[in-house]
Amino acid sequence: MRLVVNGTPREADVREHESLLTVLRERLGLPGSKNACEQGECGSCSVLVDGELVCSCLVLAAAADGRRVETVEALGSAERPHPVQRAFVEAGAVQCGFCTPGFVVAAAALLRENPEPTDAEIREALAGNICRCTGYGTILDAVRRAARITT
Amino acid sequence: MSLFSYTKPRALSEALRLLRGGATALAGGTDLVTLVRHGVARPERLVDLTGIEGLRGWSREKGKGIRIGALTPLADLETSAQLAKLLPIVRESLRDAATPQIRNVGTVGGNLLQRNRCWYFRDEGVPCWLKGGTRCFAVDGESRYHAVVGAHECWMVSPSDLAPALIACDAEIEVASSLGRRRMKLADLFVAPQGKRRREHALREGELVAAVRVPEGALERRGTYLKAMERKAWSFAIVSVAASARIREGRARDVRVVLGGVAPVPWRVAAAEKQLEGTALDDNACLAAADTLLDGATPLRDNGYKVTLARELVRRALRSLAG
Incomplete structure (x- = not known):
């Protein structure tokens, strides 16, 4: 299959039954999107298609x-974080961090x-x-903060 | 996950030819992918319908009502300000359906044809009646979310939020196959599994839902959709109520009341609607109609609470139409 990931054309050999998440994580070396519930409930694998x-x-x-x-990897890096990522750090909206990439992509x-x-x-x-980790209060703070940064 | 072949035709005729040959239709995939992943569905060939342009989007023709293409993403209906003005009940029913991620991908046709959420059905290791086994495990098992009325061999409940809302709008569907097209009432798409029919819908082999039609008359009625759920996201209805009526001089006409989450099909009882005709939708009339709707309910061990909940939800939905 061919697809454009984070602006770059990529090719991958996939099996029919694999998910896009598996392709991103295991074929294309992009582990930012997380694998958890595998049924659309938790949002930790959120990306933009x-x-x-x-x-x-x-x-x-x-x-x-x-x-x-577009995956979370495209949004920013440790050196140049996306405003949403910056706001998550500043608001203390990260505890274990597993859900964070999905929240960041959804908020962005x-x-x-x-x-x-x-x-x-x-x-x-x-x-x-x-x-x-029930960090919703700080996550809401982070998104409000990111909105202020970007506007 | 089992192996399957995958095709994405551009033309409806090609998709219909493949479906006639026994392939399984894939639209948004938000249900089918999990069924395949968990070994509950084992399709050999998938036909991805999302490449077919003509089945996406909705339109209104004056005097002819609204036509919604079956491949329209749920989010498109939910976020359309224009549709919210014409048919607010659709937005109401979709707002609490699934999650934003799923509504972006999930389609109207897929929502109507999604499989039920019974945990015995969805467990690959449980040989329940619907999957060809000999009995329904909910009958003397964990039955918190199961049917209270209208069940035969299988006690699952109809999970769709959109279905009761559209049935309350007298919706019809266009069904297409390589042999031609037919129209049917949306309500008739849903069947309670029974006897030789171990399935939830009445589509014939090789058919797909091409579009939903809401007649002009339904646009003149007030409608509302209420849903009881355990939390506000990714939560299927414990009980839901779609109600609509035309209110003239304080009296209700053309009343429709459809329950979700209580029966294997969207649950509607003609006598309940009839007894509301001409009433002011006062508490007594609403509760009496709710009792008619739920007459004959036989809850299982864990789900008697659904009857209480449905009764009150029906009252609130109908009362709100009067107000």
């Missing part, structure tokens, strides 16, 4: 052929569409992501 927020565990690799995929997708979201809009946009 053709600009749309999806759970990559529910996308068949074959169905992602020819699509444009929200702010791209809606730079000044209300609290209700933030909650709705992050409803597909679960944090088991």
Whole structure:
């Protein structure tokens, strides 16, 4: 299959039954998207496909052929963090960190569409992501903070 | 996960030819992928329908109501301000369905045809009746989320949020196959598994749902969708109620009440709707109709609470139409 990942055309040998998440993590060396519930409940595998927020565990690799995929790796780096990543650090919105990439991708997708979201809009946009350390208060803080940084 | 071949045709006719040959239809995949992953579905050939452009999007023709393509992502319906004005019940039903990630990918047709959520059905290791076994394990097992009414050999419940809402709008569906097209009431798509019919829908081999139609008359009615769930995200309805009615001089006409999460099909009882005709949808009328809807309910060990919940949810939904 061929797809454009984080702006770069990539090729991968995949088996029909593999998910896009498996391709990203195990074929393309991009372990940022996490594998947890494997049923679309937890959001830790969230990526953008053709600009749309999806759970990559529910996308068949074959169905992602020819699509444009953005993962958390494209958003920023330790040296140059994305405003959402910066805000997560500043707000202390990270505990164990497993859910963080999914939240960061979902929050970045929200702010791209809606730079000044209300609290209700933030909650709705992050409803597909679960944090088991129960850090939702600080996660909401982080997204509000990121909105201030970016606007 | 079992192995399968994968094809993504551009033309509907090609997809229909492949379906006729026994292939399994794939749309958003948010349900099918998990069923295959867990060994509950074992398709040999998948036909990805998402390359077919003509089945995406919705439109309104004056006097002819609304037509929604089966491949329209749920998010497109949920976020359309224009549709929310014409048919607010659709947005209401989708807001609490699944998660934003799933609504971006999941389609209208896929939502209507999703498999049930019974944990015995979804467990590869449990040979339940619906999967060809001899009995329903919910009957004397863990039955918190199972049916309270309308069940025969299988006690699963219809999980869709969209289905009750659209049935309350008198929706019809266009069904396509390589042999042609037919129209049917959306309500008739859903069947309680029974006897030789170990399935949840009435599509014939090789058929797919091409579109949903809501007639013009339904746009004149008020509607609402209420859903009881354990939490606000990725939570299927414990009980849901879709209700619609035309209110004229304080009296209800053309009342529809459809329950989700209580029966193997979206649950509707003609007598309950009839007894609401001409009433002011006051508490007594609403509760009496709820009792008719739930008449004959036989809860299992763990789910009697659903009857209480449904009764109150029906009252609230109908009351809100009057207000």
